[in-house]
Amino acid sequence: MSKIAFIGLGHMGLPMARNLLKAGHELKVYDLVQEAIDELAAEGAKAARDARDAVAGMQVVITMLPASKHVEGLLLGEGGLLESITTGSLVLECSTIAPDSARKVHAAAKARGIEMLDAPVSGGTAGAAAGTLTFMVGGDAAALEKARPLFAAMGKNIFHAGPDGAGQVAKVCNNQLLAVQMIGTAESMALGVANGLDPTTLAEIMRQSSGGNWVLERYNPWPGVMLNAPASKDYDGGFMAELMAKDLGLAQETAQHSLSSTPMGALALQLYRLLLKQGKGKKDFSVVQKLFTE
Amino acid sequence: MSKIAFIGLGHMGLPMARNLLKAGHELKVYDLVQEAIDELAAEGAKAARDARDAVAGMQVVITMLPASKHVEGLLLGEGGLLESITTGSLVLECSTIAPDSARKVHAAAKARGIEMLDAPVSGGTAGAAAGTLTFMVGGDAAALEKARPLFAAMGKNIFHAGPDGAGQVAKVCNNQLLAVQMIGTAESMALGVANGLDPTTLAEIMRQSSGGNWVLERYNPWPGVMLNAPASKDYDGGFMAELMAKDLGLAQETAQHSLSSTPMGALALQLYRLLLKQGKGKKDFSVVQKLFTE
Amino acid sequence: MSKIAFIGLGHMGLPMARNLLKAGHELKVYDLVQEAIDELAAEGAKAARDARDAVAGMQVVITMLPASKHVEGLLLGEGGLLESITTGSLVLECSTIAPDSARKVHAAAKARGIEMLDAPVSGGTAGAAAGTLTFMVGGDAAALEKARPLFAAMGKNIFHAGPDGAGQVAKVCNNQLLAVQMIGTAESMALGVANGLDPTTLAEIMRQSSGGNWVLERYNPWPGVMLNAPASKDYDGGFMAELMAKDLGLAQETAQHSLSSTPMGALALQLYRLLLKQGKGKKDFSVVQKLFTE
Amino acid sequence: MSKIAFIGLGHMGLPMARNLLKAGHELKVYDLVQEAIDELAAEGAKAARDARDAVAGMQVVITMLPASKHVEGLLLGEGGLLESITTGSLVLECSTIAPDSARKVHAAAKARGIEMLDAPVSGGTAGAAAGTLTFMVGGDAAALEKARPLFAAMGKNIFHAGPDGAGQVAKVCNNQLLAVQMIGTAESMALGVANGLDPTTLAEIMRQSSGGNWVLERYNPWPGVMLNAPASKDYDGGFMAELMAKDLGLAQETAQHSLSSTPMGALALQLYRLLLKQGKGKKDFSVVQKLFTE
Structure with missing residues (x-):
């Protein structure tokens, strides 16, 4: 079982996180909307105070955000979350963003010794709830193998699309x-x-x-x-x-x-x-x- | 077994006619290209001297022509082929033509007591050869039932699309x-x-x-x-x-x-x-x- | 001054006919709408009982109709108006129709010894009223020269676009x-x-x-x-x-x-x-x- | 007469700079291509060693670069050229770039007390050579009045399109x-x-x-x-x-x-x-x- 930070608990993120919880993983969750955190905390997740708190000591970080600017804003730059993620961790960036944005995050993660996969989903909120999402994954094949059980807890079809950004x-x-x-x-x-x-x-x-x-x-x-x-x-x-x-x-x-x-x-x-x-x-x-x- | 006039022996018509022959039907065939007639005659069809000769005494007439103008030109107007087709016969017009053209032919056929179906196909030359065409049929449902064994000798899927012209x-x-x-x-x-x-x-x-x-x-x-x-x-x-x-x-x-x-x-x-x-x-x-x- | 039959007195035709009247030409007019005929008759045009009556004895026939089917329906075929137009007359077909339709009418007119120009206009109802229409004319250049004074009474720019159909x-x-x-x-x-x-x-x-x-x-x-x-x-x-x-x-x-x-x-x-x-x-x-x- | 730094001497920039020279202005010019600098130096411009050298002590800075990334790369960020431009100067940014990029540069210039206009041109290389360009200018109307004589030396039509970015x-x-x-x-x-x-x-x-x-x-x-x-x-x-x-x-x-x-x-x-x-x-x-x- 993995220790997972899950950031972004919207219409898609919340049911995805719930499926990981059900599969027995340990989750620490964060969102700008407190109600979403509370809802998952009531089901067994740990509530994080902020994104930095969510990732502290975790092996896996999953992000599910609306758009490129939110992903770049959260992870990159001075004071960006990548600075707080433990070296050797695995980041599963599941938002749908521009391939170029994904590649920037890949490069920044690599520079800090963090493995990352871009892994946007399809299947909508129904697929997120039912755990039948499709993941289209870009990045290292070995990292995908590590992440496979987590994807499998949230989805049904998991495709390795190719190198960094290929999922997007x-x-x-x-x-x-x-x-x-x-x-x-x-x-x-x-x-x-x-x-x-x-x-x-x-x-x-x-x-x-x-x-x-x-x-x-x-x-x-x-x-x-x-x-x-x-x-x-x-x-x-x-x-x-x-x-x-x-x-x-x-x-x-x-x-x-x-x-x-x-x-x-x-x-x-x-x-x-x-x-x-x-x-x-x-x-x-x-x-x-x-x-x-x- | 039916007595069938088949007019139009191009890339599609020739293999369609051949499949009817193989199924045991009696065919009299015509095309502007003599070689096509000869080819089928060698396989057991009767060769017609012209379109009028082809339809004389036949119960079923099948036409497979390039475009609206050829179909209208052949069947309609003074001296058109409909005048030579026996009342009570069934015309299967399999060309892909404008729905409006098909409806004109339907009306003219009806006026002479001839049943007609517009029945364009899909599946290409490979489907025509293999006898796996799709027929999209417009016209009377009872007429379609009469024609079904003939369609089945040439194709696999037979859809009743609706009234006159609906196949097109x-x-x-x-x-x-x-x-x-x-x-x-x-x-x-x-x-x-x-x-x-x-x-x-x-x-x-x-x-x-x-x-x-x-x-x-x-x-x-x-x-x-x-x-x-x-x-x-x-x-x-x-x-x-x-x-x-x-x-x-x-x-x-x-x-x-x-x-x-x-x-x-x-x-x-x-x-x-x-x-x-x-x-x-x-x-x-x-x-x-x-x-x-x- | 010419003796002109004018057929089609809609939003465009009526003001065009009025401008010809004002220029001193003798007009006999027809439309399916009696009010339109009456309106021009009150201004000096002769009222025709039908299209055939309109063209009888006239040197010039102008038609201004909604679409190809109306023009073909009026002029062509057995009993079509071309049969009633005096040989040697000039037909100015000003409707906006398909070039192919225009060419059919050209051919039929020629076969009866009638000169014809396809002469669609632009400029809208305002241009029709003001006599500032643009005429785009297809057909024989000599015929255009004959017609020029009539066009000039209705419009400002008169272009010879080319041979039969070129106006359209x-x-x-x-x-x-x-x-x-x-x-x-x-x-x-x-x-x-x-x-x-x-x-x-x-x-x-x-x-x-x-x-x-x-x-x-x-x-x-x-x-x-x-x-x-x-x-x-x-x-x-x-x-x-x-x-x-x-x-x-x-x-x-x-x-x-x-x-x-x-x-x-x-x-x-x-x-x-x-x-x-x-x-x-x-x-x-x-x-x-x-x-x-x- | 103004003291002008001109940066970007491509197909457009070079003839624009030349027209300013001809109008009697003092120019210091820079481009990544040494030949372009030399060509203008032979006609009376001062040759700059780099962009920073070009703007030193100048009242006006004109930039004419290929795309948003070049403009942002040159002017913005730590060590960007805006840091070297004298407060109170006027920047005429004539490149064709994204309105958003233009607005970023406007904001950064304002923050340093520098006036800026986005002023993309149309008219092509022929218009640049002939001094007949059209300038579409975004930014402060008073700044445009100051710049008008310079635009007039390079172009014919000068439009004030609206506020910052409106030129683009x-x-x-x-x-x-x-x-x-x-x-x-x-x-x-x-x-x-x-x-x-x-x-x-x-x-x-x-x-x-x-x-x-x-x-x-x-x-x-x-x-x-x-x-x-x-x-x-x-x-x-x-x-x-x-x-x-x-x-x-x-x-x-x-x-x-x-x-x-x-x-x-x-x-x-x-x-x-x-x-x-x-x-x-x-x-x-x-x-x-x-x-x-x-």
Whole structure:
């Protein structure tokens, strides 16, 4: 069993930390929101006074924060948390951030003799609660083997994407593709229905044909086609459109870095921003269907 | 066993007709290319002198032609083939054409007491040869039941998409989505590789994650990821980019009809036209990968 | 002075016919709406009972109709109006229609010994009323010289675009570009204002710089920048978004014909269709600004 | 006459500095490339040993560098050049950089009692040589009045865009619009020519109509339409495609900051990146015409 500092107890971090607790690990937890700390303390975690207190004497540090600036702000620079983490420890940085930011943290950790993995997740809050997240991991393969039991307590699929930063690159590539096929699916659904097709019939034909994709398997954006999908619950729950916009923004930042051309990914970002303008940012990202129907 | 007239013996029609022959049906065949007629005649089909000769006395007529204008030109108008087809016959119009064209043919057939189904296929020349095509069928459900054994001799999945023209609508919706996710996949592959990922690793991560789709399962556009995919054979074989451009054009024609907004589908068409300009129209449609890598 | 049949007295046709009357020509007019006929009859035109009655004995026939199907329906086929027009007459077909439709009418007119020009206009209802329209003319240069005084009574700029159909091609090229720079201008206005710039200042800087265009000169889409622009009148008046969507649809039809790639033009069409979905089709086309601000 | 330090003597900076010399100002110049320093020294400038040497005792400092990172790297942080600039001096930062970077430099300058203007230019190397640049200036209006004679020695149009950073915002808005209308113009030219129009005729019709823009006035992308445009010189000279891609990247960075939706601007960037992939980055940005013609 490991001694783990867990920093960042939001919608994703809290259930992830809980799954580690359930697996028998010793956790010391910290968040800016005291209620989140208290909730886990009531379930057996130790409450930290601050981030520095959380990491003191720990072998493993897990961070789950909103964006690049929070990760860099917490870990890097003079007085940054890396200075307080014990040499030889393992940092699992699970936030979704820019690959460049991840690489900066890798370099700073290495300079202090700390092992680090960038390990963004997919699967949403439901996957975090159920312990079925996917981890896309960048960094040293041996470090991944050490961390595997911890990832396994929180998730189901654990991929070694490649060297430092590769986890983040894999995540933005995957989520860009997800956004493109969500919009593509929504367009074809709207086109077919506008031309007389029954939405459930069309969805089933495409699912079994060369148009098949994860969206059609699990997450159809047309209300009523899948009763458990957010589309059938007024687009509540699931993965918020504003988070998809954030990930598509990271994809464009990554594309800028390599001067890659991604016309579909770029257009997807612009369409999600139209949705945000319309006040639909807190709805599930399948709400993009509404762009084409109302 | 049925007596079938089969008109249109191109890359798709010829192997489809052959599978009907093998299943024991009596065929009379016609094409503008005499060699195609001769080839099937050598295998047991009767050779027709012209389209009118082909349909004389037949119960079933199957047509497999390049585009709307050929179908309308053959069947409709004064002296059109519908005038020569026996009342009570069944026409299976398997070409991929505009839904509006299909509906015109439906109406004309009905006016002459002929049953008709629009039944475009997907699965390509390989599916046509193997008898594993998908049929997306529009028209009367009872007529579909009569035709089912014939479809089953040529294909595997047979979907009733809805009323007259619905087969064509389903086909353009599916192929538009296919094009969008082919390009989306190609973009994410290029983005990941340009940022240091191994293509096979990235492909596998996305395939198992929320980016999963038919392209990643069967048809990866990055050379070497799937040895049997056209991408690994210099993009030869498969489904030609110019045919995908044709289908995307039909999707835009359909969208014009319903004033549907399909930004991803429209962009996909423009990108395929760029490929055609570059002389890549005869390559498999996964050649769109090259837009982003060279 | 000419004897002119004028068919199609809508928002554009009526003021165009009135300007011909004012210039002293003899007009016989027809429209499906009796009030329009009566209005011009009160000003000195002769009222026709139907289209055939309008053209009887006339030297010049001007048509101004909504779309390709109306023009083809009126003029072509058995019983079409071309059969009733005197050989040697001149037809000025001023509707905005597909270049292919225009070429069909040219061919049919030629076959009957009738001269024809395709002569779509730009300038909107204001230009029609003021007699300042632009005519883009396709067809024989000598025929254009004959027609020039008539065009001059209705418009200011008269361009000979080229052979049969070239007027329509020039019109769709121009209007596609107009839509692209309207949207481009709206995007840059919204981007600048969202980042702290004063809209009038930004508009003036771009107008005088390399971003300068007709939209910035005459038709700024940001409310309040130009007091006479539709944007400052709740986007009322001007050129309706649904008409721009029609013209962009013609551009795509033309591009399909030549397999031209027009990514910006295609995207412009999709964005206008989003506006139509939002119920803004009757507003001036500069209403596209609202996509980016609300 | 002012004592001016000029740092950054590239394709733009060198002719700008030369114009200041000609206007009678005293210049001390620095660049990483010794030849550039020598060239101006031969014309009367003082040669600086390094950037610090250049600014010592000067009242005005002008910087003209490639990108945000160079500007921040030179001026900011411990040991940054701002520490060596005399309090009360005026810094004219003429590089094209991210608005956010410009605001950082403004804040740091203010903290040291140094006046600063962000003043990116447009007009290209030809405008720099001729002294006809456009300056888009952000910052204090009084500081702009002090700097006006210097701007006037280098340029013709001097705009006060607004507060700190506003010059950069105006520049990215303008250049995004320029790129959109360059591509839009190229699309319409290719569409028209593919449908039978003469390029010069079409260009002239659109120039005088509602499609009119700066590109059609000065910079037609179709070879042969304007003999002095880069298009008629194999796209040599002018404003390089890779610089347009840089500016469009800054526009997207700015849009990310405000979550603005800019579908046309985003697509323009992706199309320029396709050109860069094709090895056309060093050609004039009107080379985008070739995407649609070859």
